[in-house]
Amino acid sequence: MSANESAPPVVAGSTNEPVVVFEDVSIGFGAEPVLEGISFRVERGETRILLGPAGVGKSVLLKLVNGLLRPDSGRIFVFGKEISAMRESELFELRGSIGTVFQEGALFDSLNVRDNVGYRLMEEHLPEDEVTRRATEALRFVEMEHTLYKFPSELSGGMRRRVAIARAIVSDPKLILYDSPTGGLDPITSTTIIELVMKQRDVQHTSSLVVTHRLQDAFTLATHRFSREKNGMEPLPPHTADANTSFLMLHNRRLVFDGSTAELVHSDDPLIRAYLA
Amino acid sequence: MQVGGYSGGISGQGSEVRDQRSGPACRTRRGKGGAPACATLKLRSGSGGYGIQSAVSLMALETIDTAAKRGVLAVQEYTALSVRAVSNIFRQPFYAGDLFQQADIIGVGSLPIVILTGFFLGCVLALQTASSLEQFGATAFTGQLVSMSMIKEIGPVVTALMVSGRNASGMASELGSMIVTEQIDAMRALGTDPLKKLVMPRIVATVLMLFFLVILSDTVGILGGGFVAVAMLGQSGSQYFHTAYQSLEYMDLLQGLIKPVFFGLIIATIGCYFGMKTKGGTQGVGRSTTQAVVWASVLIIVTDFVISRFMIGIFGR
Ligand SMILES: Nc1ncnc2c1ncn2[C@@H]1O[C@H](COP(=O)(O)OP(=O)(O)OP(=O)(O)O)[C@@H](O)[C@H]1O
Ligand SMILES: [Mg+2]
Numbered sequence: 001m002s003a004n005e006s007a008p009p010v011v012a013g014s015t016n017e018p019v020v021v022f023e024d025v026s027i028g029f030g031a032e033p034v035l036e037g038i039s040f041r042v043e044r045g046e047t048r049i050l051l052g053p054a055g056v057g058k059s060v061l062l063k064l065v066n067g068l069l070r071p072d073s074g075r076i077f078v079f080g081k082e083i084s085a086m087r088e089s090e091l092f093e094l095r096g097s098i099g100t101v102f103q104e105g106a107l108f109d110s111l112n113v114r115d116n117v118g119y120r121l122m123e124e125h126l127p128e129d130e131v132t133r134r135a136t137e138a139l140r141f142v143e144m145e146h147t148l149y150k151f152p153s154e155l156s157g158g159m160r161r162r163v164a165i166a167r168a169i170v171s172d173p174k175l176i177l178y179d180s181p182t183g184g185l186d187p188i189t190s191t192t193i194i195e196l197v198m199k200q201r202d203v204q205h206t207s208s209l210v211v212t213h214r215l216q217d218a219f220t221l222a223t224h225r226f227s228r229e230k231n232g233m234e235p236l237p238p239h240t241a242d243a244n245t246s247f248l249m250l251h252n253r254r255l256v257f258d259g260s261t262a263e264l265v266h267s268d269d270p271l272i273r274a275y276l277a
Numbered sequence: 278m279q280v281g282g283y284s285g286g287i288s289g290q291g292s293e294v295r296d297q298r299s300g301p302a303c304r305t306r307r308g309k310g311g312a313p314a315c316a317t318l319k320l321r322s323g324s325g326g327y328g329i330q331s332a333v334s335l336m337a338l339e340t341i342d343t344a345a346k347r348g349v350l351a352v353q354e355y356t357a358l359s360v361r362a363v364s365n366i367f368r369q370p371f372y373a374g375d376l377f378q379q380a381d382i383i384g385v386g387s388l389p390i391v392i393l394t395g396f397f398l399g400c401v402l403a404l405q406t407a408s409s410l411e412q413f414g415a416t417a418f419t420g421q422l423v424s425m426s427m428i429k430e431i432g433p434v435v436t437a438l439m440v441s442g443r444n445a446s447g448m449a450s451e452l453g454s455m456i457v458t459e460q461i462d463a464m465r466a467l468g469t470d471p472l473k474k475l476v477m478p479r480i481v482a483t484v485l486m487l488f489f490l491v492i493l494s495d496t497v498g499i500l501g502g503g504f505v506a507v508a509m510l511g512q513s514g515s516q517y518f519h520t521a522y523q524s525l526e527y528m529d530l531l532q533g534l535i536k537p538v539f540f541g542l543i544i545a546t547i548g549c550y551f552g553m554k555t556k557g558g559t560q561g562v563g564r565s566t567t568q569a570v571v572w573a574s575v576l577i578i579v580t581d582f583v584i585s586r587f588m589i590g591i592f593g594r
Contacts (some may be wrong), residue, residue, distance in 0.1 A: 095468045106463035120467050
């Protein structure tokens with residue numbers, strides 16, 4: 001939590017600026033504060049796993065990142081632009097390079113899978129067959145290409161989640177926000193989805209923020225890498241962790257941990273110990 | 278362009294910013310008013326009714342106060358939403374596809390009920406006016422009275438009420454469901470302005486379609502009146518249609534054609550507003566739907582009075 005005094009990124013568009021910067025951000029609903037004094041960064045190509053108990057404000061934090069909510073105080077920079085000072089109309093363009101997977105999927109229930117996944121491309125008025133091609137490609141990535149013309153109501157929860165991931169990645173975003181992509185799913189489906197997140201991280205090198213309740217998923221992400229030869233994940237050598245994956249932990253409105261996998265496991269903060277136990 | 282600090286697609290941070298603003302005010306009020314009042318209740322419960330009375334009056338004041346604030350806030354929000362959505366007509370991208378789809382749902386979908394109600398209203402108007410006019414031996418004016426009331430009042434108001442029952446509710450429930458399932462947030466996250474994609478086409482389609490539906494309703498109503506006059510009252514058809522046509526003046530037509538424009542605006546903006554500010558799950562969607570129809574209907578009738586008063590004041594008809 002050192003971003004507090006560090007200067008905001010100056011040059012917009014420079015290659016090594018952080019993708020997301022939070023500076024002392026607070027937000028509340030009514031008189032009730034939800035998040036207070038949150039500061040952290042997501043560097044380019046980094047995957048940050050956001051942990052915390054239910055109702056602590058993880059979803060709220062993600063919605064702050066793409067400007068769906070606005071902070072009461074503090075500043076938020078995404079791709080070097082201060083989004084907390086931008087108007088809604090300016091945000092729409094910026095959101096074009098952010099992919100969001102909502103906690104409940106939030107698929108458009110009156111559109112079929114192809115139109116859901118290709119929504120952003122259709123908004124850009126790409127030709128129909130181009131939309132179909134790219135939607136199919138994104139769906140193949142999540143192994144769902146056989147459901148192109150089904151409606152969300154005809155899919156299972158895990159399938160919906162995977163379609164939501166396809167919708168988020170279809171336009172090759174530079175940043176992906178995953179809100180509990182494995183929430184409420186069985187361990188096998190969860191692993192499949194974590195594998196997808198990993199694939200996106202290791203194949204496309206996209207920066208991301210991943211919210212999860214399941215510690216197991218978090219550690220799988222940190223200790224495995226995606227192997228293209230195997231087309232699946234494989235464990236890293238023992239006692240090593242992915243260098244681009246690190247942790248954030250929220251507790252009681254505040255950010256109580258910001259550091260690497262090793263730091264998390266060896267932390268002797270009682271709060272973190274209790275959470276990891 | 279942000280009207281009155283309104284910034285979001287009302288769903289997300291727009292309404293939440295409001296909540297934050299009103300929240301502390303309500304809460305402190307509750308703290309100051311509510312808690313001590315309860316204390317007096319306890320302290321004085323043995324000695325008399327004074328504590329209870331002051332508690333009740335405090336609570337009443339508080340309720341009126343917060344209700345008034347909420348009302349003002351709602352009007353402000355509603356205006357902001359309407360202005361922003363309408364100003365989007367001239368801004369890219371223009372969602373022509375969505376506009377046609379809405380025009381189809383609102384216009385073509387309302388045809389049967391508009392024709393049916395228009396026809397039978399014309400019929401009943403002819404019956405009633407003829408029986409009143411009979412007392413003065415003036416049944417010859419049936420056509421004039423039917424066409425005047427159809428075009429100036431009944432056509433626009435009843436058609437608008439019908440369309441409001443069909444479409445204000447439809448819009449509120451559709452947008453409301455999208456809010457509670459986070460689909461509106463998803464749309465914003467995908468870079469689309471819901472005010473452009475969802476609200477603007479509904480407003481334009483309703484205004485356009487209601488205009489033509491009212492003309493249709495007027496026509497069918499006058500025909501229905503003619504049918505009753507000729508077939509049931511034994512009047513001369515040529516006399517009916519002659520008086521119906523001849524008595525009309527420009528100002529009557531103008532009044533009859535201005536009203537649907539306002540009514541269309543009311544139906545769509547109220548429907549979308551209540552849809553977009555839906556809170557609290559399925560029940561919230563139901564509440565929004567009901568409120569949308571109630572408010573749209575009330576506003577249509579009030580606006581009808583205002584426009585009539587205005588037109589009569591200026592043009593004398
Ligand atoms: N739109 C809103 N209006 C009012 N309060 C809200 C709103 N959104 C979130 N909150 C409150 O903010 C707090 C954090 O909510 P959030 O959804 O971020 O939790 P979370 O960490 O994502 O929980 P979970 O792990 O269960 O998904 C909760 O107390 C919730 O009641
Ligand atoms: Mg959540």
